[in-house]
Structures are given as structure tokens and as C-alpha cells.
Amino acid sequence: MPAATFQIFRSDASGGKFESYSTEVSEGMVVLDAVHQIQATQANNLAARWNCKAGKCGSCSAEINGMPKLMCMTRLSDLNLDVPVLLQPMKAFPLIRDLVTDVSWNYAVKKKIKKLKPRKPDAEDGTWRMVQEDIDRVQEFRKCIECFLCQDVCHVLREHHLHNEFIGPRFFVYTASLEMHPLDTEDRLPDLKKEDGIGYCNITKCCTSVCPEDITITDNAIIPLKERVVDRFYDPLRKFFRMFRSK
Numbered sequence: 001m002p003a004a005t006f007q008i009f010r011s012d013a014s015g016g017k018f019e020s021y022s023t024e025v026s027e028g029m030v031v032l033d034a035v036h037q038i039q040a041t042q043a044n045n046l047a048a049r050w051n052c053k054a055g056k057c058g059s060c061s062a063e064i065n066g067m068p069k070l071m072c073m074t075r076l077s078d079l080n081l082d083v084p085v086l087l088q089p090m091k092a093f094p095l096i097r098d099l100v101t102d103v104s105w106n107y108a109v110k111k112k113i114k115k116l117k118p119r120k121p122d123a124e125d126g127t128w129r130m131v132q133e134d135i136d137r138v139q140e141f142r143k144c145i146e147c148f149l150c151q152d153v154c155h156v157l158r159e160h161h162l163h164n165e166f167i168g169p170r171f172f173v174y175t176a177s178l179e180m181h182p183l184d185t186e187d188r189l190p191d192l193k194k195e196d197g198i199g200y201c202n203i204t205k206c207c208t209s210v211c212p213e214d215i216t217i218t219d220n221a222i223i224p225l226k227e228r229v230v231d232r233f234y235d236p237l238r239k240f241f242r243m244f245r246s247k
Contacts, residue, residue, distance in 0.1 A: 004081040006034060008046065009088040012097045019043075020084065025076050031087070032060055032071040035099075047098035055212055058147030062099050063088045068149040068210050090152040092161075103148055109167050112195075116178055117186035134182035140220060141177035143213040146170065150207035150217060156200045166197035169207035169217050176221035179228070189232050192225055201226070 004025045007018045021038045032050055039046045050060040053072045060071040065079070065086050079085055093101040122129045150169040156162050167175075175192065178184055192198045203226075205218045215221075231238065 002081070004034065004076065005084040006038065007084045007086050008035075008038070008043075008099070010043075010046070010098055011089075011095060013095055016095075016098075018086070018088075025081070027077070029076045030072055031062075031064055031069075031074045031076065031079075031085070034076065034085075035071060035087070047096070047100045049100050056145055058145035061090055061147045061149050061152070063090060063152070068152040070147060070149070070212050073212055090148065092152040092154070092157040093148070105163055106146070106148055106151065106168075106170065109171050110174065113167075113171060113175055113178070114186045114188050114191065116181060116184055118183040119185045128183055130182045134180075138177045138180050140215055141173050143215055144170065144173055145213060147212060149210045149212065153206045153210045154201075155204070155206070156197070162197065162200065166200045169201075169222065171196070172198065172201070172225055173215060173217055173221045176225055179225065189229055193229050193233055198222070198226055198229060 002025060003022050005020055005022050007020050010016050010019045021042050023034055023037050023041070025034060032048075032053060035046070035048050039048070048060070048062075048071070050072065051057040052059070055070055055073040058070070061068065062071050063069070063086075064071070064074055068090060071087075076085075087099060089095055089099045089101045090103075093103050093105065096102050118128070121127055148170060150173075151157055154168055156166045157168055175188055175196070178186065179188055201222055203218050203223060207222075208215070208217045208219070211217060233239075
């Protein structure tokens with residue numbers, strides 16, 4: 001069997017360096033297989049997070065040759081094995097050790113977003129009536145596995161580290177799933193404008209390009225939310241009429 005070389009970032013919170021490992025590879029292997037093989041034979045203390053190995057838990061997120069990917073869904077046959085494969089942790093989050101980062105910030109952000117506030121039932125039996133088209137619109141957003149690859153690739157978090165001012169693509173998707181829900185009556189637009197930093201997004205679509213679930217993050221979630229914020233707070237006609245309503 002042929003061998004491949006992996007340069008893996010070995011580290012802790014104080015820093016680290018890349019170390020090279022050579023391991024045999026076979027047909028059908030993914031990057032996570034190689035990592036497990038290296039753990040078993042050469043580096044028993046190599047830290048890497050994983051769970052399902054089926055691309056559905058989002059645990060094994062890392063950067064492969066500089067691109068945020070799921071290790072369990074990246075086949076070695078799709079990589080150029082004539083040169084070393086570079087493995088490093090996600091850059092947008094604090095480093096714990098080796099390939100593992102602290103993504104707890106994401107869960108704290110999610111708790112701050114206003115939850116679904118359904119309107120009153122339409123019928124006496126306590127049920128609601130919804131149009132299938134409205135239901136279909138938010139189904140795409142429910143595919144998110146919270147791998148946080150979109151968060152990692154976003155320059156606002158990755159390069160500028162504005163975690164206190166910007167919730168990131170994952171949570172614009174989550175907010176969109178609530179805002180566009182046919183039963184929801186909650187108002188999240190002031191939060192999107194002031195607290196969530198939606199204005200920082202310059203719609204480069206890098207988040208969409210790395211999503212393993214092929215969610216159209218930019219076009220179907222972020223841009224519609226931006227439009228709602230602009231309509232509410234920046235449309236001159238609406239601003240004009242609000243001046244009279246406030247008197």
C-alpha cells in the first residue's frame with residue numbers, strides 16, 4: 001500500500017508546531033481514518049474530536065490544507081498525496097490541544113437568540129393552519145449539524161475576532177429559521193442590527209462554500225435577514241412614516 005505524509009499541528013493553549021507523520025493509506029480512506037491510524041501507531045496522545053464518522057455530528061471539524069472541512073468526509077483520494085497533507089485546528093476558536101478547539105462560545109450565542117414565539121392557534125381545537133410553501137422555506141436550515149465550519153471560514157470571526165459583536169453565519173441560519181417560521185411572532189430585527197452584527201457580513205459566500213450540508217447560507221438566510229433589517233431601519237419612506245407615528 002502507498003504511504004502518505006501528514007503534517008499535523010501538535011499543540012496546547014500556549015502554542016505548538018507542525019510534526020510530520022507517514023502512514024500507509026488504502027482505497028476509500030478518509031482523513032479521519034489516517035488520523036486514527038497515526039494515533040494508534042505513532043502518536044497515542046494526539047487529540048482529535050470525532051463521533052459519528054458519518055458527516056452528521058459535526059464533531060471532526062478541522063482545517064485540511066488550509067480549508068475548513070470535516071475530516072470524516074474528506075477522502076484521501078481527493079487530495080494530492082504527492083505533498084504532505086496539512087492538518088490544523090479551526091482558527092476562529094480558542095485552541096485546547098492539537099486539533100481540538102473550544103467551540104463553547106457558539107452555544108452561549110445560541111442561548112441569547114430569542115426563541116420561537118408562536119401566534120395564537122387558528123382553530124378552536126388549538127391547532128394552526130400553515131401553507132406548505134412556508135414550511136418548505138425553513139426546512140433547509142434544519143439540516144445544520146453545527147460543525148461550525150461556516151463560523152471558522154468567516155473573516156469577521158477568523159481574521160478580525162469580533163466574537164463580541166458578530167454571531168456568525170451559523171446563527172444567522174438559526175435566526176432565519178425562526179424569523180421565517182410561519183407561526184413566529186417574535187421581533188429579532190433590532191437584535192440583528194445592534195447585537196448580532198449582521199452589517200459586518202459582506203456576503204462573500206465563503207460560508208456557503210464550506211457547508212457540508214449544502215445549505216445556501218448567504219442567499220437564503222443572510223441576505224433575506226439583511227433585507228428585513230434595511231427595510232425596517234434604513235428605508236427612507238418607512239423612516240418618514242415612523243416620525244409621524246411617534247408623535
